[in-house]
Amino acid sequence: MSKRAGVRRLCVPLVAAVAVTMALVFGGTARASSTIAVHTTAQLVAAVASGSPGDIILLDSGVQYSPAASLDVSRNLTIQTDPAQIALGGRAGIISGGSMTGSSGLDPGGNLDILVVGAAQTLTLHNVVVTAAIQPSNGAVVVMGPAPAGGNGGTLSVDHSLVSANTSNGVDVMAGGQATITNSTIASSIGGDGILLDGNGTFNQDTIANNAFNGIDNHGGGVATVRNTILSGNGSGNCFFPITGAAGTGSNSDDSATSCGATITTGGASSTGTGVIAASLANNGGPTNTYALPAASVAVGHGTGAGAAPDDQRGFLRDAAPDVGAYELNGAPPATLTVIKHVVGPGSPSNFQINVTGAGANPSTFTGQDTPGTQVTVASGQTYSIGETMVGGGAVTDYTSSQSGNCTGPIAAGATGSCTITNTAKPAQLTVIKHVDNTGCVSGCGAALDFTMTVKDTTTNTTVASFPGAETPGSPPVAITAGDSYMVTEQADAAQNGKYIESDGATCSGTATANGAVTCTITNTYIQCQQPGNSGPQNTPGGTGSSANTCVNENVLGTILVTAPVSITFQQLGAGEDSSPVAGTVNVKSNDPAGYQLSVTRTKFTNTPAGNDLTLSIQSAPVSAPQVFDPVSFPGGALTPILAGSNLSLGSTSAAITSASGDDWPFSFVLHVPFGVSAGQHQSVMTFTGIGK
Secondary structure, three states, rough: OOHHHHHHOOOOOOOHHHHHHHHHHHHOOOOOEEEEEOOHHHHHHHHHOOOOOOOEEEOOOOOOEEOOOOOOEEEEEEEEHHHHHHOOOOOOOEEOOOOOOOOOOOOOOOOOOEEOOOOOEEEEEEEEEEEOOOOOOOOOEOOOOOOOOOOOOOEEEEEEEEOOOOOOEEEOOOOOOOEEEEEEEEOOOOOOOOOOOOOOOEEEOEEOOOEEEOOOOOOOOOOEEEEOOEEEEOOOOOOOOOOHHHHEEEOOEOOOOOOOOOOOOOEEEEOOOOOOOOOOOOOOOOOEOOOOOOOOOOOOOOOOOOOOOEEEOOEEEOOOOOOOOOOOOOOOEEEEEEEEEEOOOOOOOOHEEEEEEOOOEEEOEEEOOOOOOOEEOOOOOOOEEEEEEEEEOOOOOEEEEEEOOOOOOOOOOOOEEEEEEEEEOOOEEEEEEEEOOOOOOOOOOOOHHEEEEEEEOOOEEEEEEEEEEEOOOOOOOOOOOOOOOEEEEEEEOOOOOOOOOEEEEEHHEEEEOOOOOOEEEEEEEEEEEOOOOOEEEEOOOOOOOOOOOOOOOOOOHHEEEEEEOOEEEEEOEEOEOOOOEEEEEEEEOOOOOOOOEEEEOOOOOOOOOOOOOOOOOEEEEOOOOOOOOOEEOOOOOOOEOOOOOOOOOOOOOOOOOOOOOOEEEEEEEEOOOOOOOOEEOOOOEEEEEEEEE
């Protein structure tokens, strides 16, 4: 009977208060799983202790983490060395128990296990070294059985890793627990078994060697499946009982003695003695130390193709006749692939999930990253391909994708390659509908095609398209570069100029979204003029007859759209200082054939001494005909309406010239604070009103 197992089974449970404390400390609202990079022991301890199921903890290459207490795994968790660092030739991160003083809360009895997998939880170890567990300990890695209330035991998955030089068992799988160990080495346990197996264990392409007691100690009824695995040089026998019948199955393994039975060595070899593996662990390439195979080893070429992993523990490519154990003689070193994700237009590389299929890619799935990209190792000489989806699932539908470089394999042994995936956002499709409302119009009425529609890309300041207006269903779609801002404008022809008021839909300007579909509707409404003494509309401005009055000189005619800020706040000024010009634009529309004017009224400035006001001047750059600009200053004193004589005149005073619909007049305000007036904010409200001429 195993001496280690006997000690373990006599451990006294800790009081329930410990479990309650753990729940209080580590409990909390569930959150989405995360990838957590840890650079120190304290960060590793914290990341294991709390987080979400499915978290991935990334160790730094070559860094040793030395926790002072057991790392109890109470949720599904993956611990691995950062694959980007491995891809650049880095060595595996090391978790050492050599400084441990605090025992496990999951494995009772004061045990100083390094990692303990709780009931119904799963721990995955990838490219990791676990070493230097000290007594008392049931194992460097312990998998607990079901909880007293029932349910499942813990689950351990180990690949491309090394568990060595522990004074306890390397791995302890308790009854009801299960472990799957692939392409890994379990070696040199100083005071225990390589694997103490009371639960279920599956071992494929492993090397279990030179442990002080058994390689696989299955005395407690453990069920083992052993394939393509070397068991060699274990002090108390490679297996405690033969792996036969209900105790397990296997094939193509090498038992350097005969203790594991004929079942697992079918297709392999038994009683091979020394010389199966090299004398000691060494850095034979790859992230972790391995036992090399001598050229004459019976393990060479005796693995099964169907059951063998595509690469060995180092990540080196296996050949068509794979070797037994974690090391492949003459294995081809992996190739390194840099995957760069570039996005043109809106969106981020991290919105895309990259999938590398084939060639044992590591990592095989990751979020996109622009230069310098993501480092991936692939088995050299094997084919692979690269695809993508949106993060969270779903096809990439809003972008066109192109690939350049080594986006399909294979790559030669030890070589480096680069794949760039470029996603260009598909343009938005803009449909323009021009609607003309001719209510009240009798003759000479306009139609949609009397208006020229112009689509501008205001990001690049370019005209995208110009075309006659069209009623529903509108114009053929116009492509707008995704992420760019755009604006739709119109210009009436001479016959309809000034007869209509324009109303733009909310989507007639904005920012184009990738692969979007937008409809802009611009409506023009015929202007009806109300005549003095006439209750009905005058449908023909300037006409004659019983209602001979025209729309000329009626104040209701001026339709002024003000796009400048109406309330203008000036910066804080000191005595005698001028403000910087405050710019704005007034956009004017009118159907008055004689032109139009703009009436401006303002309030007094605030924060001034009682009875005083500050002079505000309006300035303008030169404007083209038919616009006329009369410079204006607002004197101090009471509210001052600005009308004829000192007005802002837009358009012409000549009846022979019709002011253009949509004239723009740029202007700016300048405020001067006289000497002696206290510094501070000064505000005045500007009101703009349209009048006919």
